[in-house]
Amino acid sequence: QVQLVESGGGLVQAGGSLRLSCAASGRTFSGYAMGWFRQAPGKEREFVAAINWSGLSTSYRDSVKGRFTISRDSAKNTVSLQMNSLTPEDTAVYYCAADTDVRKLVVVHTGVRYWGKGTLVTVSS
Numbered sequence: 001q002v003q004l005v006e007s008g009g010g011l012v013q014a015g016g017s018l019r020l021s022c023a024a025s026g027r028t029f030s031g032y033a034m035g036w037f038r039q040a041p042g043k044e045r046e047f048v049a050a051i052n053w054s055g056l057s058t059s060y061r062d063s064v065k066g067r068f069t070i071s072r073d074s075a076k077n078t079v080s081l082q083m084n085s086l087t088p089e090d091t092a093v094y095y096c097a098a099d100t101d102v103r104k105l106v107v108v109h110t111g112v113r114y115w116g117k118g119t120l121v122t123v124s125s
Contacts, residue, residue: 002026002114004096009119012086016123020081022096022116033102034072034079037109038092038121048094049081050105059106063089086123093118 008020020036035050049060049070058070067086072079079096096116099105104112 004098004114004116006094006096006116006119009094009121011122011124014087014123014125016086017082017084018086018121020083020094020096020119020121022079022081024077024079024096024098024114029077029098030074032098032100032114033105034096034098035102035105036070036079036081037095037097038090039095039118040089040092043092045095045109047106047109050102051079052102053100057102059102083121086121088123088125091121091123093120 003025005023012018031053033052036048037045038048039045047061049068051058051070051072055072067084069082095118097112098114099112
């Protein structure tokens with residue numbers, strides 16, 4: 001059974017940092033692009049960041065560029081999201097996702113093959 005399990009969410013003050021991790025199991029994800037999405041209360045899910053299968057190419061939504069960094073450890077089947085300079089606007093449930101086609105994560109945002117159940121990040125002002 002393929003699973004993506006997120007961890008690292010929590011409550012942090014504005015300006016603080018959090019590191020989210022996503023552990024993949026059930027298969028190797030070395031050939032998969034992996035990414036993070038988020039959904040704030042009352043809003044649609046939105047793309048946050050993605051990393052291609054090799055780890056050499058990353059993409060970010062404009063509002064997190066320079067603050068968030070996505071990375072992966074293919075040997076450990078994990079992907080992480082380092083989030084710095086957090087603001088209340090970053091409050092959301094963060095979801096890990098994986099697909100063989102990085103365009104589904106970065107551009108299309110639909111038809112993504114694997115999703116985690118999410119971890120809540122709350123940034124207080």
